Amino acid sequence: MIQEFRLPDLGEGLPEAELVQWLVAEGDRVTLNQTIAEVETAKAVVELPSPHAGVVQVLHAAAGDVVEVGAPLISFDVGAGEPGSPAAPHASSTAGDEPGAGDAVATDAPADDAAGPNLVGYGAAPRSGNRPRRRPRIAASASPSPAADTALLSVAPHDDIRLVETVEQLQERPRSTPPVRKLAKDLGVDIALVEGTGQGGLITRDDVRTYAETTTRVAEPVKSSPARDAAHTSETRIPIRGVRKHTAEAMVRSAFTAPHVTVFLTVDVTETTELVASLREDRSLADHRIGVLAVAAKAVCLALRRHPTLNSRWDGESGEIVQYHGVHLGIAAATERGLVVPNIRDADRMTLPALADAIRDLATTARAGKTSPEAMRGGTFSITNVGVFGVDAGTPILNPGEAGILALGAVRRQPWEHRGQIALRDVVTLALSFDHRLVDGEQGSRFLADVGAVLREPGRAMLLA
Template sequence: MTTMTDSSVREFKMPDVGEGLTEAEILKWYVEPGDTVTDGQVVCEVETAKAAVELPIPYDGVVRALHFPEGSTVDVGTSIIAVGVGDGAAAAAEPVQEAVADTPATTGAEEPKPEGRQPVLVGYGVSTSSTRRRPRKGAKDPAAAQDASAAIQAEMNGHGPSAPAAPAAPSAGDRPLAKPPVRKLAKDLGVDLATVVPSGPDGVITREDVHAAVAPAPGEAPGAAPAAVAPAPSPAAPASYDTARETRVPVKGVRRATAAAMVGSAFTAPHVTEFVTVDVTRTMKLVEALKQDKEYTGLRVNPLLLISKALLVAIRRNPEINASWDEAAQEIVVKHYVNLGIAAATPRGLIVPNIKDAQAQTLPQLAGSLGELVSTAREGRTSLAAMQGGTVTITNVGVFGVDTGTPILNPGESAILAVGAIKLQPWVHKGKVKPRQVTTLALSFDHRLVDGELGSKVLADVAAVLEQPKRLISWA
């Protein structure tokens, strides 16, 4: 991941993240040419198709050049930053002349195998407490950008040809504190985080703060930005905005990975979807009872908890549903564990983290795991490991008021359960029409390894547990 171009300069490459990921987008640089860096210091934040992570530099030195501006998508193995080390570190004050934006100084194909510490793109890298973030420097005069590296830096500071329009820059100071999803939201809405008044702990900017900054209302909070609209076309406008009547959004990151995965799944696995409408009144009563139980204090208790447990019970009664298709070996691989995936809509797009060995968890443990999974996904902290190895998935479209849908299988899995909105409806109960809590479930499965009988049994079992939740005990 790093290599020596000469005795005093090291080129730090975009790390190999594995799992088939071949590129990442540079979201933010935390350093500039001339800055001193130390081993383990975070130098930039990047977004892969699965997670936003921070990259630590693996040695001490002085930044010589940044090869790419923020917003660039860079192939794994491509040099992104040059650092002067050892006796040559002092020369770092003068940017490297051969550093260019579109042709990095080094390429993965030409460099010898790296030695020493190898940073990896897992989770969020170095923890916040172990990194040092220096204040961002003021904008440079583009007329002084004599070499390519300085020109790139000018672009990063809002003077380059692709820099988007933004509110007037504040005075130099500390970088606004915000998590990656919040930064992306602000970028999408055209909000300068430096103008947003933070309300989170320790001065952290929240999603609500960003939305408040663009919501026009009497008595608007000081520092709030005007309502965001699609910027009019101009030479300085980003490529995303071509006309005043259309908005073009580049397909990359999570959206690109999700699109490829869904197309691959839809045209590889023969999907079959079955539906059942069920009275879940007793389940809803149990949810309310559990909320009052001291054992569940501080835990997330909602219908999804009991739906998840119902699916786990159905899998235990019909284990062949928890399987995958091995095309190369022409085998069906039945899993004796359940890594339960939960589809989560996040600011970065749809992701499907999973709860490892969910079948072994008690109901309170499952409640804790679901709460952690949801909060981590919303904050953009889901690790790559949490999104790998899923065996079966639940997607709760009911939270959007939708009755149900025909979900597409998560690649490598044999089944996915869609849960519709729970509504009060007229229902025949004990021979009389009464208002009852009703929902519709949809189970999609891979017909190569799941036939109609097996799929029907699983769906019927889930419905039976939700109709009579006491079966969680009798079927245990």
């Protein structure tokens, strides 16, 4: 019996997803909840678990394809026998011949599946210790087939790049992470030809870049005529999709919907940096890695209690201003796939060490491309730390649906007036952008002043708590 699995709504309300790669091939036997593919939405890379146990009959999309939610993704023969028995002929049954075969979740699954498929958004799928086998994309041999593209293989420096010569060497999927595979795709590199230098043979970004640079150098064509050179300007075209597409649409929507106002405040944060240094020397807090960003996050949470208009949103459809009772603090994170802003739930209830841990975990997960869709929704206020790039200030754009965003600049040691004299002090510039429909200039300025007061004198947090 053939069961068709359609791309489900991954819990984000997004209409489509890009298929990053298949982890199974036609003819492979899979078990319930086995990871069968990786898809990239506008917010995250998500692993799809199998909703059925059986034999893969048809893969309806290829890596790199953009698939709409509800479109056919993969078909299974769920009537196949135990491993080792031949799969049912594909022509014996089709998705259209079975009642309900077009549904995303079958209702007449075997008894073993009675509990229902464990799909994204319905709980974590159990992970198997063994990765599924994947069919090779390229098999380079002494006598390649006429259809094989051997141009790259013929010019590759065989002393520098190890070529795969047998099918057996390609049976296992190259060990790499989703961001590395995305980089390889953008650079036009077949990751199966890249030799990994990381731990256990893991392919790293440097491996992909080195391979791309080497093959580009050796495959560079002979100089043509000036007229030909003028007609073929050197350029790289990158499809606008995934996180970059989502970020662009969100920023345009925010910039042309909410009237932005940005105010700035430069603060002496020497006492904060001294506090951070002393906390890092405390052995009981050594594992928390408390930094200036964590202190700023705590200051924001405290200031939002006194200025709830900054922790609200404009609901134009109902004609209401919605004020939140808790702070879901978004932290902007730069990744290989673009800017993402996952949020820390109930940040206002956390201690400083807990906030520091949450920020660290959030950044690590985001850079690995594993931020969950749930973590990207429901933010109420955001912080962007431009100081890590050596930037003093900026005019950040609001996340759609939020009333405020704070940009934290670089902490610089510079001459500053202190107690009537000039001294070297640690100074930082804060920039607050807010929605002027919700927040008046006075409210925004007072909020920023309260945040600055905590950073100037961390002890003032006792007054705001």
